[in-house]
Amino acid sequence: MIGLPAPFSLLALDRVGSTNDEARRLALEGAAADFLVVSAREQTTGRGRRGRVWVSPTGNLHCSTLLAIGRLAEAAQLGFVAAIALVDALGALLPTAEFRCKWPNDVLVNGAKVAGMLLEPAGEGWLVLGVGVDVTAAPPAEMVAYPVQSLASLGYGGDAVAVLAAFCAALGPWVERWRAEGFAPIRSAWLERCRGLGQPIVVRLEQDTVTGQFAGLDADGALLLDQGALGVRRLMAGDVFFPDR
Numbered sequence: 001m002i003g004l005p006a007p008f009s010l011l012a013l014d015r016v017g018s019t020n021d022e023a024r025r026l027a028l029e030g031a032a033a034d035f036l037v038v039s040a041r042e043q044t045t046g047r048g049r050r051g052r053v054w055v056s057p058t059g060n061l062h063c064s065t066l067l068a069i070g071r072l073a074e075a076a077q078l079g080f081v082a083a084i085a086l087v088d089a090l091g092a093l094l095p096t097a098e099f100r101c102k103w104p105n106d107v108l109v110n111g112a113k114v115a116g117m118l119l120e121p122a123g124e125g126w127l128v129l130g131v132g133v134d135v136t137a138a139p140p141a142e143m144v145a146y147p148v149q150s151l152a153s154l155g156y157g158g159d160a161v162a163v164l165a166a167f168c169a170a171l172g173p174w175v176e177r178w179r180a181e182g183f184a185p186i187r188s189a190w191l192e193r194c195r196g197l198g199q200p201i202v203v204r205l206e207q208d209t210v211t212g213q214f215a216g217l218d219a220d221g222a223l224l225l226d227q228g229a230l231g232v233r234r235l236m237a238g239d240v241f242f243p244d245r
Contacts (some may be wrong), residue, residue, distance in 0.1 A: 003165075004037060004164070004165060004168045005165070005168055005169045005172060006172075007034065007035045007172060008035045008036075008037055008065075008172065009033060009035065009036050009037065010036075010037045010038070010039065010101040010168065011026075011036065011038045011039070012040075013038065013040040013041070013177045014040065014041050014042070015040060015041065015042045015043075015044065015134050016040040016042075016043060017043065017044050018039075018043055018130075019038045019039060019040050019043060019063055019064040019130060020064045020118060020120055020128050020130040022038045022040075022064070023036070023038045023064040023065070023066050023122060023128045023130075024120065024122040024123070024128055026038070026066070027066060027122035027126040027128070028093070028122065032068075032123070032126050033066065033068050034066065034067060034068040034070055034123070035065065035066070035067065035172065035175075036065070036066045036181075037063055037064070037065045037066075037168065038063065038064045038065075038066075038166070039061070039062065039063040039064075039160075039164060040062050041058050041062075041160075042057065042058045042062070043062045045180050046072050050100045051152070056144065057136075059135060059136030059137060059160065060133060060134050060135045060136060060137060060150075060158070060160060061131065061132065061133040061135050061160040061163050061164055061167075062132055062140070062160075063131050063132075063164055063167075064120065064128050064129065064130045064131070065128070065129045065131070065168075065171070066126055066127070066128060066129075067126070067127045067128075067129055067175065068125055068126060068127075068242055069125060069126065069127045070125070072121055072127075073245070074183070075119055075121065075127050076104075076119065076220075076221055077178065077183045077186060077220075077221055078119060078127060078129055078175070078178070079104060079105040079117055079119050079129075079221075080101075080105075080173055080177050080183075080186050080187070080190045080217075080221055081171070081186055082105070082117055082129055082131060082171060082174075083101040083105060083106075083107055083117070083190060083193075084101065084170075084174055084186065084189050084190055084193060085167060085170035085171040085174045086099075086107050086115055086131065086133070086167055086171075087099045087100065087101055087107055087193045088170045088193075089163070089167045089169065089170040089171075090107065090109070090114070090133075090151070090163070090166075090167075092114075092166060093151075093156060093158060093162070093163065093166055094109075094151060094154060094155070094156045096154070096155070097109050097110055097154050098110055098111075098195060099114075099193075100194060100195035101190055101193045101194040101195065102196075102240060103194065103214075103217075103223050103240050104193055104221070104223070104237070104238075105117040105118075105119070106146075107133075107244070108195055109149055109151070109154065110149065110154070110216045111147065111166055111242075112138075112146075112148055112149035112198070113134075113144070113146050113147065113148045113149070114133060114134050114148070114149055114150065114151065115131065115132060115133040115134065116131075117129065117130060117131050117132075118130040120164065125229040128134065131167070131206070133151070133159045133160070133164045133167075134148065134149070134150040134151065135150060135151050135152065135158075135159065135163055136150055136151075136152045136159075136160075137150050137152070137154070138150040139154070145202065145239070146239075146241070148234070151163070161189075174176070174186070174189075183219065183220070183221065184219075187219070187221070190217070191216060191217065195242070196214045196240070196242055197214055197216065198213065198215070199213065199214055199242070200213055200214075200242075200243050201213070201214045201225070201240050201241065201242060201243075202240070202241040202243060203223070203225060203235060203238040203239065203240055203241075204238060204239040205235070205237070205238045206237075210225060210233065210235075212225040212226050212227040212228070212230075213225070213226040213227075213228075214226075214240075215232060218234060222234045222235060222236050223235040223236075223238070223240070
């Protein structure tokens with residue numbers, strides 16, 4: 001058992017299907033607590049956005065945090081809050097590497113994906129923030145559509161426990177700021193830490209692929225894609241790629 005900074009509490013498990021599912025179960029059973037973290041050494045049915053498989057071997061960080069939320073419509077904003085916190089935490093642990101946010105809820109290291117998030121509702125008034133970080137191993141290249149890298153491959157010698165503690169230490173203050181001040185300061189902080197602002201990007205949608213210049217975020221966190229003569233398009237979901245990759 002490890003200690004996490006206040007106000008976090010921890011339920012550490014050895015092996016579980018999905019930490020998000022376990023956190024949701026606690027919420028639905030009335031056992032939820034704000035800032036309760038469920039972590040596991042190994043997940044057997046981890047998942048990412050759009051139902052994708054999330055490879056979850058022992059050594060990587062698999063955790064889900066229960067957060068009280070007033071309006072579910074604002075839940076997506078917590079993905080930006082978490083991305084900021086994770087970039088700050090990982091940057092402190094591995095200062096020789098460059099960590100950046102990638103819309104909507106990934107974290108990159110030196111241009112390759114190292115972490116992802118999955119936000120899911122958990123009953124009335126609760127949100128599950130699932131986070132996976134490739135601490136010791138990245139998934140095989142043939143399983144992913146984007147370049148990946150682990151922290152260990154860049155010289156990080158710590159473990160998932162240390163990453164979780166650092167993440168929570170950064171996340172707590174950012175969540176409280178979001179609750180007190182709203183999305184505006186989160187939007188600004190995320191844009192300061194993101195990759196590709198003002199540059200060409202490719203966005204894969206459910207049934208289409210669009211290109212343009214990454215013009216920023218709107219007040220709700222939607223991606224603004226400047227398509228020149230076609231105008232600025234507002235995107236709420238999609239997978240972003242950079243032409244230089």
